[in-house]
Amino acid sequence: MSSRFCLRAPDRLATTVYDELDVDDLEWDAPSASFSSPCPCGDQFRITLAELLEGEDIARCASCSLVLRVVADADALARFEAAAAEAAAGAG
Numbered sequence: 063m064s065s066r067f068c069l070r071a072p073d074r075l076a077t078t079v080y081d082e083l084d085v086d087d088l089e090w091d092a093p094s095a096s097f098s099s100p101c102p103c104g105d106q107f108r109i110t111l112a113e114l115l116e117g118e119d120i121a122r123c124a125s126c127s128l129v130l131r132v133v134a135d136a137d138a139l140a141r142f143e144a145a146a147a148e149a150a151a152g153a154g
């Protein structure tokens with residue numbers, strides 16, 4: 063019987079936090095239930111509502127190593143959750 067410790071490198075410490083924004087300052091996309099914000103490289107930082115609900119607060123850019131820290135309180139997340147449910151119900 064063997065056991066191994068699974069050590070995860072705190073990789074978020076190695077990344078550069080470009081900025082910190084309130085979730086209300088991000089661009090909300092109801093159909094995909096995700097948020098985006100322009101990245102200085104020309105691409106966009108992205109994070110999904112599901113990730114935020116899981117406690118993730120880092121929006122990543124697909125084109126560079128910068129990240130954006132997202133500040134979201136429970137009230138704001140509840141509001142967006144309702145908006146996403148509404149968008150899903152209204153689709154089609």
Ligand SMILES: [Zn+2]
Pocket residue numbers: 101102103104105106123124125126127128
């Ligand atoms: Zn970028």
